[in-house]
Amino acid sequence: MPFTLKDVLDALNSAWPIALTILIASVAILTAAQFDFPYAVALPGWSLSVLFVVAMFAAGSCLTRLLQAAIAGGSYLLKWRRSSVRRRHQLTMLNDLPESEHDLMSYFFTGNQQAFAYHMGEHRLVPLVLKGLIVPQSGQHYVEDWPHVIPDHIWSGMKANPEKFRFDKRKDNPLRWMG
Numbered sequence: 001m002p003f004t005l006k007d008v009l010d011a012l013n014s015a016w017p018i019a020l021t022i023l024i025a026s027v028a029i030l031t032a033a034q035f036d037f038p039y040a041v042a043l044p045g046w047s048l049s050v051l052f053v054v055a056m057f058a059a060g061s062c063l064t065r066l067l068q069a070a071i072a073g074g075s076y077l078l079k080w081r082r083s084s085v086r087r088r089h090q091l092t093m094l095n096d097l098p099e100s101e102h103d104l105m106s107y108f109f110t111g112n113q114q115a116f117a118y119h120m121g122e123h124r125l126v127p128l129v130l131k132g133l134i135v136p137q138s139g140q141h142y143v144e145d146w147p148h149v150i151p152d153h154i155w156s157g158m159k160a161n162p163e164k165f166r167f168d169k170r171k172d173n174p175l176r177w178m179g
Contacts (some may be wrong), residue, residue, distance in 0.1 A: 005050070014063035019058045026055035090132050091157045095164075101128055103167065103174045108150060109158045110167035118175065120146035 005045050032040035033048055036054040097105065104124060108116065118125060120136060120143050128134040150158075157164040 004052070016062055019061035019065070023055055023058035023062055026051045026058060030055065073153075082174070086132070087153045089145045089152075090154060093131050094133060094154055094157050095161075100174065101133075103171065104128060105133065105158065106167040107174050109162070110164040111154075114155050115147060115149045117145040117147050119144050124174065 029040060029051055033043060069160065082117070082162060090123075104131070108114070120141075125134055129136060129148075133150065135149050135151055137149060141147060
């Protein structure tokens with residue numbers, strides 16, 4: 001079954017490596033024809049015109065892919081930058097917590113509980129969740145045993161200053177049910 005120009009264009013749009021291969025091959029054949037290489041001279045004139053058109057479409061496809069990659073790379077860098085700023089801000093908040101919130105974080109750190117199950121929407125955890133210092137996990141769970149996690153960068157921040165996050169065992173358990 002012979003290939004049509006539509007088949008070639010579909011191939012160009014499906015993957016940029018195909019477009020790049022076609023572009024290189026087309027340019028090579030057109031260059032060979034321009035410099036009167038023996039096999040290229042025997043090609044009919046219309047085939048060189050078709051190769052030129054295919055080369056232009058392939059070049060457009062490659063340039064489009066290059067532009068998409070540049071935009072994706074730029075957006076990734078912006079996302080990384082925003083994430084970095086957010087994490088630094090969270091670490092600053094970690095070091096300036098009110099006593100009740102600090103006691104909770106110290107309790108988890110002292111007990112080596114980076115992940116724990118607790119009531120969803122627990123009023124003592126809500127401020128820490130809103131600050132991003134504790135993250136409730138997604139999925140379907142029982143409301144009274146909802147998994148929560150302290151993000152790695154927060155946990156590392158507490159590990160960097162373990163004396164600040166030692167829970168005084170003489171204090172009451174900050175998670176003791178007060179209902």
